[in-house]
Amino acid sequence: MKASKRLFIRGLFQKARKEAFAIGAFNFSDSVTARGIAVAAAKMRAPVILSTSEGEAGVITPQVARGVVDGLSTLHKMPFILHLDHGKSLEMVKEAIKAGYDSVHIDGSALPYKENVSLTRKVVRYAHARGVFVEGELGHIGGGSTLHKKRTYKDVLKNAVLTDPDLAAQFVRATGVDSLAVNVGNVHGVWKGEPHIDVPRLRSIVEKTGVFVVLHGGSGIPARQVRSAIRVGIDKVNINSEMRIAYTSALRGALRDRSLFVPREYLPLAQKAVEGVVRKKLELFMSKGKVGKSARVVPRGFERMRGGE
Numbered sequence: 001m002k003a004s005k006r007l008f009i010r011g012l013f014q015k016a017r018k019e020a021f022a023i024g025a026f027n028f029s030d031s032v033t034a035r036g037i038a039v040a041a042a043k044m045r046a047p048v049i050l051s052t053s054e055g056e057a058g059v060i061t062p063q064v065a066r067g068v069v070d071g072l073s074t075l076h077k078m079p080f081i082l083h084l085d086h087g088k089s090l091e092m093v094k095e096a097i098k099a100g101y102d103s104v105h106i107d108g109s110a111l112p113y114k115e116n117v118s119l120t121r122k123v124v125r126y127a128h129a130r131g132v133f134v135e136g137e138l139g140h141i142g143g144g145s146t147l148h149k150k151r152t153y154k155d156v157l158k159n160a161v162l163t164d165p166d167l168a169a170q171f172v173r174a175t176g177v178d179s180l181a182v183n184v185g186n187v188h189g190v191w192k193g194e195p196h197i198d199v200p201r202l203r204s205i206v207e208k209t210g211v212f213v214v215l216h217g218g219s220g221i222p223a224r225q226v227r228s229a230i231r232v233g234i235d236k237v238n239i240n241s242e243m244r245i246a247y248t249s250a251l252r253g254a255l256r257d258r259s260l261f262v263p264r265e266y267l268p269l270a271q272k273a274v275e276g277v278v279r280k281k282l283e284l285f286m287s288k289g290k291v292g293k294s295a296r297v298v299p300r301g302f303e304r305m306r307g308g309e
Contacts, residue, residue: 005102009081009133010178012047013212013235021286022215022230025049026278027085027240029056031068032267033247036274042076044279046287049103049236051085054092062099078291083135085238093123103133105181109140113167120175128176136177139163141187141216160187165204172209179212179236180205184229186217197225199232206233214238223284230285239281246273 016023024041026048028034034050041048050072052065060068062084069082083103084096093104106123108116120136127134140161163182172180184202185195195217206213212235218226219241226237250273254266282288 005131006128006133006178007131008079009103010212012081013179015290016047016235016287017212017233019290020231021290022226022234023047023049023236024278024281024285024287025051025083025085025214025236025238026243026281027051027053027056027238028065028068029059031060032271033243033274034065034068034072036243036247036271037278038072038076038078038080039271040275040278040282041080041291042078044282044288045291046282046285046289047079047081047291048278048282049081049083051083051238053085054088057084057092057096062096062101066100087123090119090122090126093127097127097130097132101132103135105135105137107137107181109137109161109181113171117171117174120171120177124176133178134176135179135181135214136171136175137181138168138171139183141181141183162198162201163205165201165208168205169208169210172211177211179214180209181214181216184215186215186221195221195225197221197229199228202229202234203232212236218281226284227286237281237285239277242281243274243277246270246277249273 012023024046026037028037028050029052037048037050050069052060052062057065066082069080073080081102082100083105084093084101085105086107087093087096087104088107093106096104104123104127106120108119111119116138124134160183163184168180168182182202182205184198184205186197187195213233214236215229215234216238218237218239247270250269251266254260254269260266
């Protein structure tokens with residue numbers, strides 16, 4: 001059934017909304033990171049989404065990413081979801097879907113509103129016909145894959161565009177997206193100081209749009225604010241920077257030993273570091289135990305569709 005993957009993911013998001021937890025979405029560009037994510041999720045029986053950005057997909061390739069996630073699903077008997085993060089074009093979305101991605105994020109937030117609607121609508125039409133879940137974005141989320149000691153969150157937010165609740169409702173009606181990435185004071189990367197989530201704005205977005213809502217840039221947000229956002233209606237939280245920092249710190253520490261040159265001896269340290277970050281986040285997201293022990297590796301009707309069928 002072409003709608004099966006999308007329906008399964010929508011069901012998971014509905015469960016998150018009903019039971020007041022968030023699904024963790026964690027990025028990877030290699031199998032070491034992916035396995036760290038999967039091991040943590042399996043130990044906690046928590047649902048997770050494994051994501052690749054366009055840049056990360058360029059490293060691991062969409063086809064290999066699909067194979068890695070399938071292998072981890074079989075190994076851990078968990079229905080892991082593979083997601084394209086911040087896809088910028090219909091072409092990239094098509095490439096991901098043809099490789100077997102279950103969900104895609106089309107990010108037209110840097111475009112003028114009408115162009116964002118047009119691009120997102122095209123992606124929704126293409127993806128939904130193939131049973132793939134679609135995340136759109138409105139309100140430009142600033143920052144990037146950076147670690148800053150001097151620039152503050154406030155500096156980044158000067159160039160960001162907060163999501164307008166009324167325009168978000170209009171955007172959702174015009175495009176038909178399944179979920180919406182929003183800017184309510186969140187930014188990508190890790191910066192000096194502490195971000196501030198605009199909870200009243202978020203609450204208004206949740207109430208007016210009626211769709212699942214996604215919080216990007218979850219790495220630098222204090223735990224109390226993340227919990228508040230989930231209680232208001234955030235259904236998915238994206239994490240990347242904190243895992244990257246843990247991964248590279250573990251490698252740098254290990255490679256101080258000049259005699260160490262066999263990857264199988266030091267890569268497990270990076271995997272363990274990633275696992276530690278993910279476990280803490282899953283506790284924070286209140287998603288522990290939300291995947292039953294009897295869950296199928298590939299849920300009924302959640303068939304993989306190859307070649308853009």
